[in-house]
Amino acid sequence: MGPRNMAQGSSQKPEFFVNPEFITTKTRAIADRKRENTPVPRFTALVPRGHTVPVLNKNTLVESPDGSYRDGPSTHGTDRFERRRADIVAAAIPVLNDQGFKGMRLTAVAELIGLRATGVTYYFPRKEELAVACIESGFAVLDGLVAEAEREPDAGARITQLIALFTARDAAVRQGEAVPLASFSAIRSLEGEHRDRAVEGYKAMFRRVRALLESPELAAMDQTDRTIRAIILLEQLFWAASWLCDFDIEDYPRLAARMADIVLNGVAPGAIADPIPSLTAPARPLASRDESKESFLKAATRQINEHGYRGASVDRISASLNLTKGAFYHHNEAKDDLVAACFRRSFTIMRETQIEARALAAPEACRLAATVEALIRFQLGPEGPLLRTSVLSSMPVEHKTEILGHSYRISRQFASMVVDAITDGSARAVDPMVAGAMVHAAINIAADARPLAMAQAPDIVARFVRPIFAGFLAA
The missing domain is CATH 1.10.357.10 (Tetracycline Repressor, domain 2)
Incomplete structure (x- = not known):
């Protein structure tokens, strides 16, 4: 099943261009328009x-x-x-x-x-x-x-x-x-x-x-390494839509080239040449943490990542904790508030990890690598994962605005670390805004490996970190 495959190297190029009246996010109503077969000029x-x-x-x-x-x-x-x-x-x-x-x-x-x-x-x-x-x-x-x-x-x-x-x-x-x-x-x-x-x-x-x-x-690259790179590559493509809109369309070819450079050659190959320093921030208890609330946050995060925002019902979340629906509302006023709290927990973990890494006596690229390594380890570990940002699309507007602001700040902090790494010579000369967003995306998608058999490999975290810093072409 699935879409039709086109033969590799075929001289017949795919022609999927649309007509001007075709519904888009800008113009959705076409009920009264004529349906003419006028092709759109090629892009x-x-x-x-x-x-x-x-x-x-x-x-x-x-x-x-x-x-x-x-x-x-x-x-x-x-x-x-x-x-x-x-x-x-x-x-x-x-x-x-x-x-x-x-x-x-x-x-x-x-x-x-x-x-x-x-x-x-x-x-x-x-x-x-x-x-x-x-x-x-x-x-x-x-x-x-x-x-x-x-x-x-x-x-x-x-x-x-x-x-x-x-x-x-x-x-x-x-x-x-x-x-x-x-x-x-x-x-x-x-x-x-x-x-x-x-x-x-x-x-x-x-x-x-x-x-x-x-x-x-x-x-020399095995199937696990190719799988990890394919996971990261697809996430980079999907995630790009969230930050490309901050630029003019005329800049897209330049941005695509900068994305490709980072994907193929990495952010800072030298940052993983030596053992990466270990951080405690993702694993240690958050400040003023309530144990029962923390249990709900972890359970809700896992259910939402697996079933989506609307698919993770109160019944599902409660059942995963062996609690009744009534017990859920005893601890939580509403599901929407709980989901927003899951995002705040995830962003707090990421920010505390960044802060701890900045205190390391090491080049900035090594601090960035320590941050990424710790967060991916958390994503795949028993206390994880972080909440997937794809959940945002179907959240209520009142929560979406706040959470988007948190997400952008995390990406900007990664971009700032990239700038400092370029300045001290520990990172390649890459576009820091693009690199910051791409680092964030790679961390975000690591949670998708949790149910896969390869997640049990002892070197799985290092395998995720390597293509981010050394690039896809590094063996």
């Missing part, structure tokens, strides 16, 4: 020579017999039927990203394209089917991006092109010329056969990204 200013940017096209997104979505001519039904399905998927993606699966309402999706809710259920009888269609449309887009990257001769060039193409597509989304990717974190809220289908699609996409690192010059 050539941001695309490497000889490449195109795969973008979800409503006229070519169709359902395969196995239920997955792919780019290509319709295999059943009328073109009008398929276009309407694609319109619904395009309208649903921003709603899914903003509200999460549990919060997505078919009536809200229907209003965006001038339908009644029954009109949506005609094409997607269940909300789960619409959510999976949104997620699989993202797999199809990434499939096209990776197919373009696969044309490059070696791992470094392939990764560089993937970053450039993904960044160019993000610019197209920002200009209203493409539909946003559905947040894959929605998979966590699905259950049963729909979750299984989405998970299998994600695995197929992940394996193809990981295969970009299969190159003769990296023959």
